[in-house]
Amino acid sequence: MTPPSTTTDSFSDGVLKEIKGRVSSDQFGSWFERVRFLQKTDGAEVSVPSRFHRNYLRERYLALVEDAISTVLGESPGEVTFIIDESLRPAMTELKPQVVSRVANSDPIPLKQDYTFEEFITGPSNELAHAAALSVSEQPGVAYNPYFLHGSVGLGKTHLLQAVAHRLIEAGMENILYVSCASFTNEFIAALAHSDVDRFRDRYRQADALLIDDIHFLANKERTQEEFFHTFNAVYNLQKQIILTSDSQPNEITGLGERLVSRFRLGLVVQIQPPCLETRVAIVIRKGKRRGLDIPLDVAELVAKRVCNNVRELEGAVLRLDSQVKHEGLPLDIKNAQHTLSDLLGDEPQRINIVHIEKTVEKEFGVSLAELHSKRRSRSVVLPRQVCMFLARTHTRSSLGEIGLHFGGRDHTTVLHSVEKIRKQVVADPGLRKSIERIENQLLGR
DSSP states (O other), X not given: OOOOOSOHHHHHHHHHHHHHTTSOHHHHHHXXXXXXXXXXXXXEEEEESOHHHHHHIIIIIHHHHHXXXXXXXXXXXXXXXXXXXXXXXXOOOOOOOOOOOOOOOOSOOOOOTTOSSTTOOOOTTTHHHHHHHHHHHHSTTTSSSSEEXXXXXXXXXXXXXXXXXXXXXXXXXXXXXXXXXXXXXXXXXHXXXXXXXXXXXXXXXXXXXXXXXXXXXXXXXXXXXXXXXHHHHHHHHTTOEEEEEESSOGGGOTTOOHHHHHHHTSSEEEEOOOOOHHHHHHHHHHHHHHXXXXXXXXXXXXXXXXXXXXXXXXXXXXXXXXXXXXXXXXXXXXXXXXXXXXXXXXXXXXXXXXXXXXXHHHHHXXXXXXXXXXXXXXXXXXXHHHHHHHHHHHHSOOXXXXXXXXXXXXXXXXXXXXXXHHHHHHHHOHHHHHHHHHHHHHHTTO
């Protein structure tokens, strides 16, 4: 590699600009905003704020980082090394919080006993959210503060929030506050009505951990936002852990003040996405076992293929199957499951086959059928071929071996590798995710 010809800042800014154009704003804000790049004579050095940050970039974004560096340099980046620089962590906001007396939380925390880390099924769609929550529970106030988790309803945000609370209790932490944002708002209104604001502030501002579910409920509530702003500052300045969940990332919550948005983005912002087929199958089987129900794999796959976007609906399906067995005395097989879950599962979806998938992928990626079946290994062919295998595994009943046989006699391990690679890429690459969504919409007639 040629000696550095640009300043450290210009090189770092150039790489970050390249990366910013290839990932979503959420991903960039979470993983690259506090990363710096330094050109070396024999490679490039990447400075990150923590070990967790380093490990995640290595696992998920190394190829992207290397490609961005290569683009800026106009040549191969050489060896890319990662170093941990704690100065890149966000600085504490030095505001003067109101001085309040410590009040222990004497009320029992309303936690579900099965909302623990051990009972959370991980997959590509939620493994980052799970890993970050686990890290926060082991190093509260240090690892990621605040930790902001967002995603659609029924995907496990509350489960992870309560899992952290369980772990903190096990570690001996006493003053933990876990409430919904609606409860925070109602308590504040009641405190105002009864001239008891000081007690309210004592309760919240001296918490050792503040866990708020559905923070988007603050939208358009100016007085409550003002109160939460000062509560946030007080807890944060004491270096106590704050965890927030929402249905949207901070800057997409309509009616939320800019200063709250900026504080919510001080730590780690992570999106939790709908689980993949295999994860949904595992969830159905695990939920069944908790109720003493041994759900056959074909029944679990039936449910998982028809309920795609909501874990709570999967739980509802398991409850119905449990009732079918225990109260109606019916055996748990495909026929009885389809009857029991008919209104939940709806009509049989349009049958999709591999040929249909191939034709749709051909149009989306501009490749030919012959290329998809060939031995060519260029990215322009490998990627659409892997997408075909991923979609075939997701939307058909074909086995790994059958899919491999269809695509030029490849073995099942090649198919499995392709499926796992695309499953991870759709999380990190919004462009690929949109392409697959377009293909699925065409396949499903949406």
